[in-house]
Amino acid sequence: MGRLLGLMLFCIGIGMVIGMLISENVIIVISAGLCLLCGYHMFCR
Secondary structure (H helix, E strand, O other): OHHHHHHHHHHHHHHHHHHHHHOOOHHHHHHHHHHHHHHHHHHHO
16 A cells, blocks of 8 residues: 555656646645655655
């Protein structure tokens, strides 16, 4: 279950990075980074 949740968080982070290219916002940048880091950590653990 943790690996699946990590993969979902990682994919959400990638989607936020793609959305960030359209509109730059500091909150989106921080939340995308957190989703990528948390998802990667949970998936690879």
